[in-house]
Amino acid sequence: MGSSLDLPRKPFALRHLPTAARMVVATYLISVGIGYFSALVQLHFQHASAGQFLPGPDEVKSAYGSRPNMGQLERLVLADETRPFNGSGQMREAFFRRASGWRREIRELAKDKKVSEEEAEKMIRKQRVAEPDALVAWIRSGAAKDTYKESTEAKSYKFLLPDEVAAHLTDDAPSDFFKKNEDGKWTANIAEIIDTRCVHCHKTGARGAVGAIQLDEWEKVMDYIAPEGGSGMSLDKLAQSTHVHLLGFAMLYGLTGFIFAFTSYPAAIRAVIAPLPLVMQVLEISCWWLARADATFALGIMAFGGLVALGLGAQIVLSLFDLFDKKGKVMIALLLIAGAASVGVLYTQVIAPHLEQQKTSAARLSS
Ligand code: HEC
Structure with a gap:
């Protein structure tokens, strides 16, 4: 019939969204990135030992694994x-x-x-x-x-x-x-x-x-004398943490995943990276529970946790680039460079000296 209805439709893609919508998506991705970084800082204060930025295998083992x-x-x-x-x-x-x-x-x-x-x-x-x-x-x-x-x-x-x-x-x-x-x-x-x-x-x-x-x-x-039953985190804390992560973070990673799914990268790449943080989070949380039985699963917590971070990072950076045309891409690149530079400065000027100081005072304790 020759009507416009028969023309092949362009598949929906993020970059076809109106500018205002793309701005919302971009700022959402950036704030998730900043939020994730502050979650790492909180992890530092909760679990890392003196001189560490993030907890190492020993700290993860003692938080989730069996205890004396x-x-x-x-x-x-x-x-x-x-x-x-x-x-x-x-x-x-x-x-x-x-x-x-x-x-x-x-x-x-x-x-x-x-x-x-x-x-x-x-x-x-x-x-x-x-x-x-x-x-x-x-x-x-x-x-x-x-x-x-x-x-x-x-x-x-x-x-x-x-x-x-x-x-x-x-x-x-x-x-x-x-x-x-x-x-x-x-x-x-x-x-x-x-x-x-x-x-x-x-x-x-x-x-x-x-x-x-x-x-x-x-x-x-x-009340604090009875043996803890040989496991790290108490069962109710672990159950609470599990539901907070599976409900709250699943929402977050679901959205970033959806955004990435509608980028213009090859379908195979989208199919891997879009669900990655969600899948890795389920594996990580399984290891929280398995570590109660065997502390070596603590290494799985670190590995899968790392892959969650990697997947989320990839989704944020790649989606941001895909949202805009040339001029916008340059802007995003500048923004990312500025962000990386400020994290770099923060690290060398504040975090590294702070960790170094913790290390020397810890060394003094044990001498
Ligand atoms: C400077 C303040 C301070 C002093 C002194 C202090 N604590 Fe604590 N204690 C805390 C804080 C803060 C927490 C963590 C509370 C939280 O967030 O659940 C804590 C947690 C605990 C817990 C964990 C309880 C739980 O259910 O998780 C025990 C047990 C405990 N302290 C015993 C002691 C003992 C024994 C001493 C003395 C040797 C002591 N504390 C001295 C501040 C203190």
Whole structure:
């Protein structure tokens, strides 16, 4: 019939969208890119150890994998001080750098003994180790209530320290937490240790997540003593994280995938890259659960997580280029170069020196 209806229709493509719509798509892609980068920064603060930008295999293993069969409190008190200061990292710093008066004590001892502050810090640490060690020894002895708290007039405290913990203590370093009995044995006041080192944060009425974790009575301390069942993240946290990722991020990756699917790249490339982040995310999350059974799956978390990032990055960059004609492409290229340059500057000027500083202070701790 020769009507225009019989003409082959041009397949829909992004670049045929009106300018305003393409601007929306472009700014959406850019903001997803920035959002993803800030998610990486958050990952740094949550899980990376001192000196790392992103968590390594050890950190991922301990976040998702099996853990030594001990209670949360014991684990947090024994964990390395370079780990992040939170419920999945460590609370050991509460005895040292986060103890109130820490800096002042070091300065005063350095002045007293006429040694460097570094030397003074080492001296204080050597004795203070008795505090976390006493706490752990008490937990391992069964954490009995009648060995926890002490009446004020007692000549000795109730928890008798094992010899290897007592070995840190000397007569010339008075402490509110330890007493030497007439028979030469040392005893500890466990309640006083926790009250001094932990309760100024973990008390009834403190605001936020910390306030929900109370350690001001034996009964409440007991909540954190029971063995965790050998797995990293608690089941309810993992279940929550799973649904947040599968619903929230699936929406996000679904949209970026759809956008990429309508670009003008060859069909085979589109068919691979468009669903890539979604598929990789499902594999990554499967590894979260599998890592509970076998910690080697933590490596799968890192590999599939990396592929999610790679796929998303490819979708954003390639789609942005496909949206515009020559002039627009130049603009996008300039924008990407400017973005890469500012990340580069940020890295060399702020992040790298910060990581370097973390590394040197971590090295000082372990020497
Ligand atoms: C400077 C404040 C501060 C001090 C001191 C402190 N904590 Fe914490 N603690 C925190 C914060 C912050 C968290 C993470 C809370 C969160 O986000 O869930 C935490 C988490 C915990 C958790 C994890 C609870 C959970 O359900 O995830 C335990 C157990 C804990 N602390 C024990 C201790 C012990 C034992 C001490 C003393 C040796 C101590 N804390 C000292 C701030 C502190």
